[in-house]
Amino acid sequence: MTDAGGTLFFSAKDGVNGYELWKSDGTEAGTVLVKNIYPGSTSSSPRFLTDLNGTLIFVARDVAGPSGGMLLKSDGTAAGTVLVNDGTEPGTYNYQPVFSSGFNAFLTRVDDSVFFAAKPLHPYVSTGGVELWKTDGTAIGTVLVRNINSGYDDSNPTRLIDINGGLFFAADDGETGKELWTSDGTEAGTQRVTDICPGFCGSIGISGDFGTTANFKGQLFFFADDGVHGEELWKSDGTAAGTVMVKDIRSGTEGSDIYSLLTVGDTLFFRADDGVVGTRLWKTDGTTAGTVAVGDHPSSAPLALTEFDGLLYFSGYSIEAGRELWVSDGTSNGTMQVYDLNTGPYDASPGNFGILKGALVFSATDGATGYELWKLVCPQEFGVCGEPFEVNSVGDSVDQVIDGFCATGNTVGAEDECTLRAAIQESNATEGIQKVTFDIPPGQATGGVFIINVGSSLPHVSGPAVIDATTQPGYLPGSPVVELKGPGVTSPVWGLQISAGDTAIRGFSIYGFGKNGILMEDEGGNVIESNIVGSNAQSIAAPGNGEDGILVLNSSGNVIGGSAPAKRNVISRNGLSGTGGCGIALQSSSDNRVIGNFVGTDVTGMQSRENVGSGVCVINSGFNAIGGSGPNDGNVISGNSKNGIIIRDAQSGSNSILANIVGLNQAGDGVVANGHNGVLVSLAGVGNLIGDGTTAGRNTISGNAWSGIDVSAGSGSNEIDGNFIGTNAAGNAARANDVGILIRDSPTNRIGVNGGNAISGNTGHGLLVTGDYTDSTQIQDNFIGADITGLVPLGNWLDGVRVSGARNTIITGNVIAANGGYGVAIFGADEFGATNPNQANAGNLVSSNFVGADIGGSILGNGIDGVTINDSSRNRVSDNIIQSNGSAGVTVVNLTWGSGNLISGNEIFANTALGIDLGSDFVTPNDPFDADLGANALQNFPVVTTVIGQPLNLVLGTLHSAPFKTYTVEVFSNSAADPSDYGEGEIFEGAFTVTTDAAGDGFLLAGFGQGNSGGCITATARDRSTGDTSEFSFCETIPPPPGPMDLDFGDAPDGDGGYPTLLINNGARHQINLGVFMGSLVDGDPNGQPNNDATGDDGDGSSDEDGIDFVGPLVAHSFPASVRVSVNSIGKLNAWIDFNGDGDWDDESDRIFTDEPLVPGPNNVSFITPAESIAGETFARFRFSTEGGLGPIGPALDGEVEDYAVEIIDSVDVIFIDGFESGGFTAWSSSVPQG
Known part of the structure; x- marks a missing residue:
């Protein structure tokens, strides 16, 4: 959209014609088609609309011209909309402005000329390809400036911009690539500034004009790639030395994807991606240090940046509202969505911004009418259209005539009297956002304040307005001097009622009304700030209001309070009519923000001035924010008679509670208790967020008479993360609730999963999870009984975590220590004594916690057992550290249930009683066949x-x-x-x-x-x-390691060609462990004791070779044989017999056993003599160990080696074998056939 000569020109499609040139004077009747340039439904597609001294210059297609379009001009009439040059005038030739194939004919005015990129169409013109042209709006004045890329190649000028009467642009001369150029409109004065990316690489992209350059502080700002940093922000004064990079926003070579440069006052705005947060709004003052992101807003992908009335307007994106109209003053707090045109997470997609007769106009869709022309009536936030209505009286009279002038018919001095009631009447009757200000003469003050006694309900504010009592002389933040006083808390009278939306109420004390102090219903977008509702600046004598202090009913997008302390509302002493009203009530309303207020306290935030009901009530309302993670967004919600915050009913989902102090004073230290719970989520409130796991979003919920947080009555899938519950705001001293967190009959809630809570210092349990409908609660990464460091004891007086009648609770990764009762208690019965039949398969998990220790392993303990399971089956306790508790580490008690409880992988130690106690009756003896019954079936x-x-x-x-x-x-x-x-x-x-x-x-x-x-x-x-x-x-x-002589050696003969027995020959040897040996004895030897009878180990008079008995003869040539091996433990046997008599056990056939498994006592094992065995006297070696894998030589870490002299026989009828060792052989008589 472009204003040329006071007429707004734009391109539009009316459903009959294609996209053609239109104009508008800001009215519906004055919005008309200028000319159907391309007759029929085909579009001429007017674009690049540029004002040249009141004449519109633009590019469009006509029937006769080329498909890319031609240069046209228009005076706003059909007859005056013609080609600038048709090539017929003598001395001229035709050309085509280029805007296809990736190039833009971006028309740029510099003084009395419009520059653009074009190529000649005349077949006999040899002035090159796409080059820089200019026009003064006449045929003869439309000429080529310079053929930059000589011959027929294109220089493709783009990014044309006027800087102080000179043209800057990008072009390719065929030698250096696309680089920065300047021109004064002459051939000689058209020169390259510098080669930013040395060589042919080109520092500037080949396409794009809009938002790629900006005139800021008399210099060109643009983005370029020097081949090292990627595409980043640069500036130039037109000289090589003055062309420098401003800042490397995204380190590395990738570039920051800069776009949409726009100057607003002393600030240059643009969009960029630093590679961390995403594409968002940035600004610069021209210095490296002054180039920063605008606040901490998430990636909003800003588009179509436009300046209007000293502010930046743009198309911005948020998950909640889609792409909508945004505004920024360059600060974080001043960067916000203006309005949600297409309600909900749907795109309005504002664009085509222009300014017409003092208004911002743009195209957008509200989701119902398609893309249409819109205008912003008042550019400032709650800006005012027209003169304000100024209240000059504490009277309550009505307006005399609704005529645009506030006058009751009475006078105040020499002026007409304007009361608040009359001002609201006139404001309602006047189009646009109106403002009501105050200047009541001092003579009407009572005790320094101006009390307006309201006899009946004030008119609904039915038109958008700013009613601003902060304008009254004498107003100070936190001390309103204009008070609205109702007729009494039992009267049927409302205070201020708003139904229009887009209204602000500021700077009042509002009390004495029988209904609500402020009612907002239906339309939203209102702001309530800097008020005291239910009291006055003294917070003592005022009589309060009968029902809710502020009621939001069927209204969305409102803001109550503000981040700045001056915007704080104090909302106290409401609900006095007996109906139990709330300080703030949100009913059937969404997307509201309650930030920075004191709710239930005096103006200092230090003393209770209770609301009779709860502080903040969210009823059948979703997606509201109570507090926020921005600076000073949190509320103080303390001193209320019931709950600090209540969220209830099935539609109350996805609300957030962030950075509030609930139950303490505004210093976060002294107790200003709410009479019931700090936060109550009830009656199926689902998916709400209490804390977000960050320090900025942390709530301190402490000092409340009942639970810090109570989630009950079917309220599921709520998240509780990163809060202090039971401590002061520093997290290092107890400020007790009764129970820290109570989960009752509510499934799938998660506590600490996205950031642990400190749940400590409470007089009851830290957490109580109860009820047969409570399922799949997840408790993770919290400090339960320790301070915020996880190192200092700050115990809850009863149990750290108590699970009563609930199922599938997951308790993992927590520090649970210094609590007065159990660390973790799992009871089958709920808190009313009723046992859930589902406790037969409770499925609770206690895993990877510190129970009785801090995160460094230091002793904190719990008062009773670390973990107790009472009348509940099939739970799991695994991988925990459970130490230093006042009774047992883990107990399991059986009443109706109590079996199948798995206890695995824990480290349980230093507890006063047993590590694990089944039945809580000290050591349970083992019984035959494990047939007894009880806790965990009294498993042996x-x-x-x-x-x-x-x-x-x-x-x-x-x-x-x-x-x-x-x-x-x-x-x-x-x-x-x-x-x-x-x-x-x-x-x-x-x-x-x-x-x-x-x-x-x-x-x-x-x-x-x-x-x-x-x-x-x-x-x-x-x-x-x-x-x-x-x-x-x-x-x-655990025995000490063996001494140096505690080895058992063999005693087979050793020597030249003999068996390896001595240490020097790596003889077989075993470290002696009295738990692993053969027979009944093993003794140590200083070395092997070789002997021709293999009896050398008996030199001390005792024989330790008593583990082997041959149960039959050794008959040569593939004959079965058996051995009885007696051992005292389980282990493995390896054995060899020198069957061929060659003096070693190296032959493969010599091995008779390889890792033969044995059990304590006698073991009968068999083998078959090899076919090549030779009758005669020979030697055997038997080695027993726990690990096995042994050969006939070398060391073993335990066990014993026994060597024997044996005889291999051929077939005989009667065989008698003399044992070389006592007990070594048994006499046999047998008839064996010859073979």
């Missing part, structure tokens, strides 16, 4: 029989439980034994599978890695089919 615990210390670190043990079942045995190491000697589980070492046999017995062989000598090992057993987990076993001591 394992018996640790042997602990092998360093370097092997092995645990051997047994489990006696139900037959033919599979169990998981978890092993733990402890630095010291528990006083009960049944230990706990300080360090989780691993989980191992044990399967029982028909007798219910299973065997354990497990490793551990962190135990220290002098500590002890414990274990638990878990039924893998049910989850039932046992108590800890007896704590078995």
